[in-house]
Amino acid sequence: MAKELLKGNDAFAEAAIRAGCEAYFGYPITPQTEALEHMSKRMPELRRVFLQAESEVAAINMVYGAACAGVRTMTSSSSPGISLMMEGLSYIAGSEVPVVVVNVMRGGPGLGNIAPSQADYNQMVKGGGHGDYHPIVLAPATVQEMIDLTVEAFDLAEKYRTIVAILADGSLGQIMEPAELPPMQPVRKLKDRPSWALTGAKKRDPNIISSIYIDPVEEEKVNLRLMAKKAEIEANEVRFRELLLDDAEFAVVAFGTAGRIAQSAITEARAEGIKVGLMRPISLFPFPYERIHQLADEVKAMLVVEMNGGQMLEDVRLGVEGKVPVSFYGRMGGMVPMPEEVLEEIQKLARSVKN
Amino acid sequence: MQTEIIFSGFGGQGALFAGQLMAYTALELDKHVTWFPSYGPEMRGGTAHCTVIISDEEIGSPVVTNPSVAVVMNLPSLDKYEPLVKPDGVLVVNSSLVDREAKRKDIEIVSVPANEIAEEMGEKRLANMILLGALLERLPILPADKVADALDRHIPEHRRSLLEPNLVAMKRGASVASG
Numbered sequence: 001m002a003k004e005l006l007k008g009n010d011a012f013a014e015a016a017i018r019a020g021c022e023a024y025f026g027y028p029i030t031p032q033t034e035a036l037e038h039m040s041k042r043m044p045e046l047r048r049v050f051l052q053a054e055s056e057v058a059a060i061n062m063v064y065g066a067a068c069a070g071v072r073t074m075t076s077s078s079s080p081g082i083s084l085m086m087e088g089l090s091y092i093a094g095s096e097v098p099v100v101v102v103n104v105m106r107g108g109p110g111l112g113n114i115a116p117s118q119a120d121y122n123q124m125v126k127g128g129g130h131g132d133y134h135p136i137v138l139a140p141a142t143v144q145e146m147i148d149l150t151v152e153a154f155d156l157a158e159k160y161r162t163i164v165a166i167l168a169d170g171s172l173g174q175i176m177e178p179a180e181l182p183p184m185q186p187v188r189k190l191k192d193r194p195s196w197a198l199t200g201a202k203k204r205d206p207n208i209i210s211s212i213y214i215d216p217v218e219e220e221k222v223n224l225r226l227m228a229k230k231a232e233i234e235a236n237e238v239r240f241r242e243l244l245l246d247d248a249e250f251a252v253v254a255f256g257t258a259g260r261i262a263q264s265a266i267t268e269a270r271a272e273g274i275k276v277g278l279m280r281p282i283s284l285f286p287f288p289y290e291r292i293h294q295l296a297d298e299v300k301a302m303l304v305v306e307m308n309g310g311q312m313l314e315d316v317r318l319g320v321e322g323k324v325p326v327s328f329y330g331r332m333g334g335m336v337p338m339p340e341e342v343l344e345e346i347q348k349l350a351r352s353v354k355n
Numbered sequence: 356m357q358t359e360i361i362f363s364g365f366g367g368q369g370a371l372f373a374g375q376l377m378a379y380t381a382l383e384l385d386k387h388v389t390w391f392p393s394y395g396p397e398m399r400g401g402t403a404h405c406t407v408i409i410s411d412e413e414i415g416s417p418v419v420t421n422p423s424v425a426v427v428m429n430l431p432s433l434d435k436y437e438p439l440v441k442p443d444g445v446l447v448v449n450s451s452l453v454d455r456e457a458k459r460k461d462i463e464i465v466s467v468p469a470n471e472i473a474e475e476m477g478e479k480r481l482a483n484m485i486l487l488g489a490l491l492e493r494l495p496i497l498p499a500d501k502v503a504d505a506l507d508r509h510i511p512e513h514r515r516s517l518l519e520p521n522l523v524a525m526k527r528g529a530s531v532a533s534g
Contacts, residue, residue: 005375005382005390031394114395175417176375176390178382257417264415338420 003178008143008168009034011179012076012102015147017042019154020185021100022071023049025062029081030114031170032104036076048187056081060088060101067097068209070197072154072188076102078170079120080111082128089163090129094211094222098157100150101135102166104173107334115334116170118256121311124165125284132223134230135163136237137284139255143177145282151182156237158194160229167284169307171257171336234286244270245277250349251295253279253316254305258337262305265342274350284312292319300353301325305342308332325353356411358496359419361436362483363404364428364449369483373426374405376487380497380505381409389417402431409496424494426486428452428469447490449482465493467531473524478517481524488528499525 006014013035016024024039036052043050049066053059059075066073077085082103092099105120107113125137136156138149146168153164193199198207213219243263245251254262259280269276279295281288292315296302301324304313310328317326329345331337360377364370371392381388387410393403406422408414425436426447433453440446442461451470467489469482491499503522510518 003382005379005388170394171391171417174392174394176378177414178388260414261416261418267415336418338418339416340420 003180005176006143006147006179006181007034007176008146008172008174009104010038011143011181012146012150012166012168013038014042014181015150016074016100016154017046017048018182018184019151020072020187021048021074021154022187023051023063023066023073024075025051025053025059025066025073026075026077027053027056027059027081029078031106031116031173032076032078032102034173035102035104056084057088060085060092063099064088064092064095064097067092067099068095068198070193070199072098072158074100074102076104078104078106078114079108079117082120082123086123086129089135090131090133091211092163093129093133093135093226094131095209096161096226097209098154098161099163100153100157100166101163102150102168105167105169107332113334114170116172116257116307116336117332117334118167118169118258118307119309119311119332120167121284121306121308124167125287125315133163133226134233134285135165136160136233136286137165137167138239139167139282139284140172141256141260141280142179143172143175144179146172147179147181149282160233161196162229162233167256169257170334237283238286238288238291239282240288240291241280241282243278243280245279245295245298248275248277248298249300250274250276250346250353251279251299251302252276252305252342252346253281253292253302253312255281255284255312258305258307261337261339262342264339265346268339268343269346269350272347274346276346276350281312287315287319289315289319292316293321293323296320296323299324301327301349303345303349304328305337305345306330307336357414358409358424359422360407360409360424360426360490360496361404361422362407362426362428363402363432363436364483366401366403368403368428369480370403370426370428371405373483373487374407376502376506376509377407377409377497379509380502381407383505384497384501386410387412387414389414391417404432424490424496426490428482428486430454433457445490445494447486447493449486451482463493465489465532467528469528472527472531476520476524476527478520480517481520484521484524485528485531488525489532490528491525492529492532499529
């Protein structure tokens, strides 16, 4: 298919449709509302389910229900809306049903504003709802990645019976870039739904999906299963992209929009003769700890850049294990760092190590 | 080669659409391009701007501090972007809606009375295309005929009657810039 000029929000919504999403539930919130609008137009056209719920709390519970029935389902929202969904997400995690959630992050905390932010890293990557669980979290940096990762999210969610979160930001939601959509996958037939799904127990034993295990012995078994799944995901699903690291003395680690801004700064720094490269984690859970650990043997220092107060920074430091200094530059509250600001931080880093 | 263009004006003046049109054209020429809008609670009458980056290579940051080009459709936009244009860059000013001259000596200033021309043409909403035509005449980032093709393909159906006037507007802008 040819490239089209697509807005991030429209692109991930259409990608979900083409990945066979059968039911979308949501509630409007800037800066992701175009996704909901896109769904409201396209899903009825295709005789699929679009439902604007009365709140995000309702939306996520509708998603929970649809997921139990074994259909491909999703919701999308932005920071405050995602906070409202946390209880439902924990129930979904406990019930081990596949769900795709897109968070187009905005400035916070609280009602905050509608400008781009990455301040929900901890909330999404470390769980967010109660209990021990880890959604797979994928961080796109371009409209093309919004599309590709959304399609992949549906497959991963079903493969591991887990939540897969796409962690984007207002800038990625609003930007338009050339990108290519995938071909349309047909919606799955009832008989092809997963064997665990609640499809009406005709001529088979009933399936039970629940997150209630009154007996702690049983609940611990569930938790052990979730941990085994976590280990499997950590072993198989690490994703990242590197740029100019082969001969690098310094590495910038940044995800999503911060990553592409850092990319521009790195190009400038290279022109000044500073040997710096970019490590851009794409899977935030599972985090590329191992690669960061290796990288710490290859470079003299690292700089983490985020649109928050230093959240992924903690994971980078866990990976580095103190082998090299790790500095941090962040903008908060909906402010987007400019390439010049990041360049200045790279220059500082290069000077500090030489002296 | 990378060119960054900021198109800025009041909401409703068509700054965002003019930027989008450049992005569509760049895509059809197989270039890398990003279009990033200001988005906020502001609508008609508020300020609206977009950043368009056109490049031969993969684009990193979709935002820039110092663009190569700024097209300013009103006074607040002139005040904001005149100091930010890169040295040797281009500043296209809608002289109809500003009450001062641009001061920079190290950039090229293209002054176009876009609203007056648009009103003369009988359609106030053409100011954005007049300014775009002027820009492309002075700095041929994109061939004007390709922009016209892109407009033909992407003009909303309910505005199709404005296609021809839009194309004439671009030419009027170009002739002011060349004169």
